[in-house]
Amino acid sequence: MENIKEETIHHTAMKLAEEIKNLSIYKSFYSDVQKLVSSPSVKKEDFKQTLQQAMKEKGLDTKLRNTVFHWVRTQNKQNKLDPLTSLSKASAQWEKRIHKSLNSMCSDLETSLAKIRSQSEQEELADKWNELSTYSLDLSKYRPVYAPKDFLDVLLTLSGYVPFTKEDEPKWEFAHLPLQVKTLDQLRKIYQEWANGEPLLGVNPNMPSTVPGFATLEAERIGLGERVAVLGYAPVIQEYLKKGSPQCLRAKLWSQVLGADVKQQQIIYFNQLKKNVLEVDLMIDKLIFKDVQLTASNDDQYFVFEDLLYQVMLCFSRDGEAARAAGASALRVAVKGRHAPDCLIAFPPSGVIPFHGFTMYATPFCYLYDDPVQLYFMFRAFYMRYWHRLHYISTHPQGIVSLCLLYERLLEANEPLLWIHFRNININPIRVVFKWLMRAFSGHLPPDQLLLLWDAILGYDCLEILPLLALAILSFRKENIFQVNTLQNVDAVLADLSTISVIPLLQLALMKS
Amino acid sequence: MNPEGKKMAASLYGRVNAPTERCRVSFCTDMEKSVLMSNFERRGWHQVGPDDEWNFYWASTQTCRNLFSVESGYRMNDNQMINHFPNHYELSRKDLLVKNIKRYRKELEREGSPLAEKAEVVLHGGQVVTRYVHLDFIPVTFVLPADYNMFVEEYRKSPQSTWIMKPCGKSQGTGIFLINKLSKLKKWSREAKAPFHPQLSKESYVISRYIDNPLLIGGKKFDLRLYVLVTSFRPLKAYMFQLGFCRFCTVKYDTSVTELDNMYVHLTNVSVQKHGGDYNSIHGGKMSVQNLRLFLEGTRGRAVTEKLFAAIQWLIVHSLKAVSSVMANDRHCFECYGYDIIIDNQLKPWLVEVNASPSLTSTTVNDRIMKYKLIDNILSVVLPPEGVPDVRWNKVPSFEALGNFDLLIDEELLEKEDSTNSTSRTSKNNKK
Numbered sequence: 001m002e003n004i005k006e007e008t009i010h011h012t013a014m015k016l017a018e019e020i021k022n023l024s025i026y027k028s029f030y031s032d033v034q035k036l037v038s039s040p041s042v043k044k045e046d047f048k049q050t051l052q053q054a055m056k057e058k059g060l061d062t063k064l065r066n067t068v069f070h071w072v073r074t075q076n077k078q079n080k081l082d083p084l085t086s087l088s089k090a091s092a093q094w095e096k097r098i099h100k101s102l103n104s105m106c107s108d109l110e111t112s113l114a115k116i117r118s119q120s121e122q123e124e125l126a127d128k129w130n131e132l133s134t135y136s137l138d139l140s141k142y143r144p145v146y147a148p149k150d151f152l153d154v155l156l157t158l159s160g161y162v163p164f165t166k167e168d169e170p171k172w173e174f175a176h177l178p179l180q181v182k183t184l185d186q187l188r189k190i191y192q193e194w195a196n197g198e199p200l201l202g203v204n205p206n207m208p209s210t211v212p213g214f215a216t217l218e219a220e221r222i223g224l225g226e227r228v229a230v231l232g233y234a235p236v237i238q239e240y241l242k243k244g245s246p247q248c249l250r251a252k253l254w255s256q257v258l259g260a261d262v263k264q265q266q267i268i269y270f271n272q273l274k275k276n277v278l279e280v281d282l283m284i285d286k287l288i289f290k291d292v293q294l295t296a297s298n299d300d301q302y303f304v305f306e307d308l309l310y311q312v313m314l315c316f317s318r319d320g321e322a323a324r325a326a327g328a329s330a331l332r333v334a335v336k337g338r339h340a341p342d343c344l345i346a347f348p349p350s351g352v353i354p355f356h357g358f359t360m361y362a363t364p365f366c367y368l369y370d371d372p373v374q375l376y377f378m379f380r381a382f383y384m385r386y387w388h389r390l391h392y393i394s395t396h397p398q399g400i401v402s403l404c405l406l407y408e409r410l411l412e413a414n415e416p417l418l419w420i421h422f423r424n425i426n427i428n429p430i431r432v433v434f435k436w437l438m439r440a441f442s443g444h445l446p447p448d449q450l451l452l453l454w455d456a457i458l459g460y461d462c463l464e465i466l467p468l469l470a471l472a473i474l475s476f477r478k479e480n481i482f483q484v485n486t487l488q489n490v491d492a493v494l495a496d497l498s499t500i501s502v503i504p505l506l507q508l509a510l511m512k513s
Numbered sequence: 514m515n516p517e518g519k520k521m522a523a524s525l526y527g528r529v530n531a532p533t534e535r536c537r538v539s540f541c542t543d544m545e546k547s548v549l550m551s552n553f554e555r556r557g558w559h560q561v562g563p564d565d566e567w568n569f570y571w572a573s574t575q576t577c578r579n580l581f582s583v584e585s586g587y588r589m590n591d592n593q594m595i596n597h598f599p600n601h602y603e604l605s606r607k608d609l610l611v612k613n614i615k616r617y618r619k620e621l622e623r624e625g626s627p628l629a630e631k632a633e634v635v636l637h638g639g640q641v642v643t644r645y646v647h648l649d650f651i652p653v654t655f656v657l658p659a660d661y662n663m664f665v666e667e668y669r670k671s672p673q674s675t676w677i678m679k680p681c682g683k684s685q686g687t688g689i690f691l692i693n694k695l696s697k698l699k700k701w702s703r704e705a706k707a708p709f710h711p712q713l714s715k716e717s718y719v720i721s722r723y724i725d726n727p728l729l730i731g732g733k734k735f736d737l738r739l740y741v742l743v744t745s746f747r748p749l750k751a752y753m754f755q756l757g758f759c760r761f762c763t764v765k766y767d768t769s770v771t772e773l774d775n776m777y778v779h780l781t782n783v784s785v786q787k788h789g790g791d792y793n794s795i796h797g798g799k800m801s802v803q804n805l806r807l808f809l810e811g812t813r814g815r816a817v818t819e820k821l822f823a824a825i826q827w828l829i830v831h832s833l834k835a836v837s838s839v840m841a842n843d844r845h846c847f848e849c850y851g852y853d854i855i856i857d858n859q860l861k862p863w864l865v866e867v868n869a870s871p872s873l874t875s876t877t878v879n880d881r882i883m884k885y886k887l888i889d890n891i892l893s894v895v896l897p898p899e900g901v902p903d904v905r906w907n908k909v910p911s912f913e914a915l916g917n918f919d920l921l922i923d924e925e926l927l928e929k930e931d932s933t934n935s936t937s938r939t940s941k942n943n944k945k
Contacts, residue, residue, distance in 0.1 A: 131732060131765050133791075222815070247807055248815035300796035300879055301804055304731040304761060367804070368811045370730075448807050 016071060025067060028265075032060055059232070066234040070259050073461075087158065087401070091393035094154050098353050099331055101145055106283055109141055113347055116337035117281045125278050132289075132310035133297070142290045144356035148435040151355070151391065155401060156428070158393075174405040174430070179395060181406040184414055187464060188510055191456075193242050195510040201244030202452040202503030218246060225249040232256060241459030244452055244503065251368040257458055258381035262374050270373045273315035280335055282347065287354050288313045295359045301447050305366035312362055312376050316350055316383075323351030325384035326392060352391075357435070360442040361387045364454065367447050382454075386463060390438050398463045403437055404430050407467035414471065418478050425485040432490050433470040440466060441497075449502045456506075465506065472509040473500060538901055541567040543576050546873040548884045552892060556900070568902045570595045574602075574870055581843075589845045594895065594902035597869060598746070598846045603836045605850070605869035607719045608656045608681045610832070617835035618648050640671055650828040651864050654721040656681070658702070664720055668695060675723040675773070680716055686782035691723060691773050724863055727766065728856040730808065734766040735759040736781040736865065737802065737854040740887055741829055741921070744847045744895055744908050746840040748924035751833055752894060753826065755917045756883045757802040763791035797876040813860070821860045828854070828864055830922050844904040847895045849887070890916035 020026055033055070036042060041054045055061045106113055117125070128135045158177065188195040199207055205218035214220035221244065228240045229252050237257045245253050255261045277285070292309050296302040302309075316322065323346065333347035352358070362379040369375040389399045396402065411429055412419045422429040436444050440463070441453060456465050473494065474481065480493045538558045542549060549571055553560070561567050563576070572580070574597055580587050581599040589595070603609050621629035630646045655664040657678075668676070673693075678701075680688040692698050698720075727734045740754035760781040772778050777786065786798055809818040829852060851871025855863045873888070875881035893914045897906035909926070 134765075246815070247810040248818075251811055298793065298795045300800060300877070303793065303796050303798075304733065304800055307731055367808050370812045447804060451807075 016068065019071065020067065023067065023071070024265075025063070029060070029063065029067075032058070036060065062232045066232070066256075066259055069234050087393055087395050090154075090158055094393060098145055102283070102353060105143075105145070111283055112336045113283045113331075113333045114335045114345060115281050116335060117279060121281070122278050129274070129311065131307050132314075133306050135289075135310075137286060137289055139286055139290045139293070142286045144287065144291060144294070145353055147356040148438045151438065152430065152434045155393070155404060156430075158401065173428070174401065174408050175412075177401065177405060179402055179405055180397070181402055181409055182464065184410060184509075187468060188512070190460060190462070190464070191506075191510050194507050195512070197507070197511050198243065200503050200507060201246065201455075202449075202501070203507065222246050222249065225253065229253055229256065234259065238459060238461065241455045243459075244455050247367075247448070247451065250451060250455070251374075254368070254458060255374070255378055255381075258378070258385065260377045260381040262371075262377055266377055267373055270315060270376055273318045274311075276318040276349075277314045280338075280345075282317065284317060284348050284354060285314060288317060288359075291354050291356065291359050295357055295443065296363050299363075299443065302363045302366060302443075305363065308366060308370070308372055308375060309359055309362060311372045312379060313354070313359055315376060316362075316380065317348045317352065317354075318350065319380065320346065320349045322380060322383060322388070323349065326351060326388035352388075355391065357439055357443065358391075360439045364442055364447055364450050367451065386457060387440065389463065390440060400438065403463060403467050404434070406464060407433060407437070407470055410467060410471045411474065415475055415478065418474060418481065421482055427487050427490060429474075431487060432494055433467075433474070436470055437466050441469065444497050445500065445502065446498055449500065453502050468509060469502065469506055472505045473497065475509065476500075476505060538568045539566060540569040540571065541565070542571040543573045544571070544873070548873050548875065548881065548888050551885065552888045555889075556892070568592050568594065572596060581841075591904045592902050594845055594847070594904075596847060596849070598743075598848050599841045599843060600839070601848055601869040603839050604832070604867050606681055607654075607679055607866055608717055610836075610867060611651065611654045611656065611719060613839065614648075614651055614832065614835045617831070618645055621648075636671070642670070647827075648831060650824075650831070650862065652722040652724060654719050657718045657720050659717065665695070675725050676720050677723045677779075678718050678720050680718055682716065686776070686780045689776070689780060691779060693773060724855050724857055726858045728858050728860065729766050730759075730761075730805075732765045733761050733763075734779070734781065735761040735800075737805075737825075737852070737856070737862075738871070739802070739825070739829070739852040739854065740871065741833075741850045741852055742847065742891055742894060742918060743833060743850065745844075746833070746837040746842045748928070749830075749833055749837050750908055750923045750925065751830070751921040752915065752918040753829065753921045754887055754890065755803070755919060756886065758799045758883070759802065759805050760786070761798040761800065762786060763793075763798060795877060797880060799877065799880065801879075809860075817860050821856065821862060825854060825862045826921060828862055832864055832867065833922075845902075847891075849891055886917055890918050894918055 033051075036054050036058060037051065039054070041050065041057075043050045052061070055064070102113070125132075125135065155174075158174075182190070194200065199210070199217050201218065201221050205216060207217040209215060209217050209220040211220050214223060225240060225246060226249065228237050229249060231237075234257050237253050241253060241257065289310065292306060292313060296309050297306045331347040332344050334343045335345055361383060362375070365375050365378050365382075369378060386398070389396055390403075391400065393399075393401060408430060419429065440457070441450055445453065453465065453469065457463060477493055481490055484490055484493060538556070539561045540553050540558045541561055541563050542553075558569070563570075570576075570580075570593070572595055577595055577597040578599065579585055580595070603613055618629055628647050631643055632646050633641050634644050634649075635641050653667060655661075655667070657664065668674075672695075675691055675693045676698075677689065677691050678698075690701075692701075737757055737759055739757035742752045742754070744750045744752075762778060762781055763786055764775075764777050767775075767778055780786075781798075786792055792798065806818060806822065809821065832852075848869060849871065851868035853865040853868070855865055857863065873884055875884055893916060894910045897903050898911065898914070907925075909923070
């Protein structure tokens, strides 16, 4: 037994040693280690010991550990095979539909998908880069390609792609999809700290601390958080985030967990994306402008950050890394005005055709970073780890289909009366919460509450908290829902979440009654 | 959710409780604003005219002055209450505010109070000046034409700085302009004295050093509107409303000379910004103070954020102390002030002005909700637990009655604490 274990560890180590050479940090890391070896602190006689010691002192040890941690995380996920290949067909058809409608919008507006910007246009855009809200564009004819509601309608037709649907199940439910989702009891095992009723930030920061030397829970969390941040080990920080981060440490801790800190290399990369925005006019740029205007600019929590968001969202559309993470298939489009051989580009490079509200995946980070580059890389890291799962069709356990199914099952099992009420008034219960799930509640919860929720997403590294919160909110407002019987009125009951305290509500739902 | 959980949740998300007072209170008001009327109606009060028997009058400052004037001969009884102090202008007129604060500092200095400590500071323009360490919370200000010579002396010390001129008796940004050259001021004064502008010559102005390094968020300038409720000046009892807001300019901040006359860059007043092309009627350029705090804690850290908010409370308390000796402390009165504060990029707050009748017009849905709560909370703080105005009440509201107000200062309670030597008492004002 021991032997087998040793062997697999050895095998993983060999694989890691091979693959680490392909990672982006390898080159600079290798040269840092070489420099260290030639320094006087590393002795030839006791090479291994002194090198390890020196690496610890220089912080290279932490860097290596975090790299391994991130690498292992990606390995786990990639090895899982898609159990339902039939959904990929649905996904491909949906993407085809989006591209088709984009093309027809293009021909209606007599514009092209991609073209070189004129010199004067480039100059104007560069000039107004920091205040793009003043960059005048006529967007009156541009409409978002689709909204969460349209996406839901597509998801509700998925049954058509699955054979052997049982006769007695309504076609519009997710229940017939042969996907595994957790029960509330299984969730309790994951969110163990919450289920055990341990003190969490976001309930009452003035709660007395159980640790000697700290007056309040908040003081205790800040004290611990500062130590964890100095240590810098991603898995330790992730563990820390389970019980919530104080706002003053969040920016640092989040970027440490995701390995998204900004160095010279990232600044160069961002400027490269910016250059591409200035040079090439993609038709979706207007859709991005439109989306920022429709969402953030009209929101009293985010309007201040409008100009930052234009920059971030435009650059994101040019980022091929995002498409790779999501496994998205982009169109190949010729750039009008550019000559072969490099006139063909992926359209858009990010693979994301913005839908109504896409900007909301980025807005909450404005409360953590006021530098566009930091904001950008944090948003991108979250997108590549989580958000792409919320708007692509897949059978991934963290994908939107599984989350919808989880919500349905949780509601049926834990709020049977509400379930029956929805049946009686003939409303599919997913309809009233879908936009929350698809946007990870961004724009629906006040920013302080939203950031606490996203702490939990990072801390437990999963999105199941979203359907659980949807359930908890419905459960909290159920008396009011029982009083109404139209979709419009249910929506009205659930419209204002400004008084919701996320953490206590979730903890109540997770604690055994 | 189980019943226990529900109980817990209900206490966590406490709704505004239905008022218990059911006895009839008669109210009178000059302004039938919906946030006022709906609050009065919810409490079951009935409306009467100004000549009838009223218990509670929500009046304009003018009505209040008339009522208290010697000529009116009106005497209020023990069960009457009104929403202004007779001489609120000691705080709300720009020139008098400055005069009172200057006098307050001098008095403290004469007493040898440590509060009046002075030290040399380096302005960000480079020159060294002597300032009060703890009481330097209003920009250097002079009243014109009276202090003209003093102004010129100060101006010469840093001729490159910008100054802002405001008429003393006007509000909402009217008549305000910026100057960066003495010649411009001279030209203005000549024109003001010209025979065809006789009305201008009578008016006095304040001229203040312009805060030209404001804190910007998203590249835009903003100021804070905070609500402060005073129920007594001697002893001083004051409360601060948690739900203040930031008012943003719609265009990027720009100190270049060419933009000096563009008031959309410099003035944050909603009444000014509303006419700008970029005004958004959904949020009205307003962001909550809680979100400002969240942003600052997230991007600048906790210590500096706490320090800023403590400095804001300090500023408010001392501006009130500065006028407490001259205010007519009538027990029938309370007043809710709108404090306008600008934060500079060193995170230091500056008091710009105090408004004695802050606008109760709602510009957005959230604005309406906030102002409704403001009035509701004001009523529950100023009224005794029974809900009927009574000047014999000790004006110590219960913790629950405070709602979204935090206690800023209660000198009476402080004195009692001192005399009983108890140090354990914790007020709601303690940091959260």
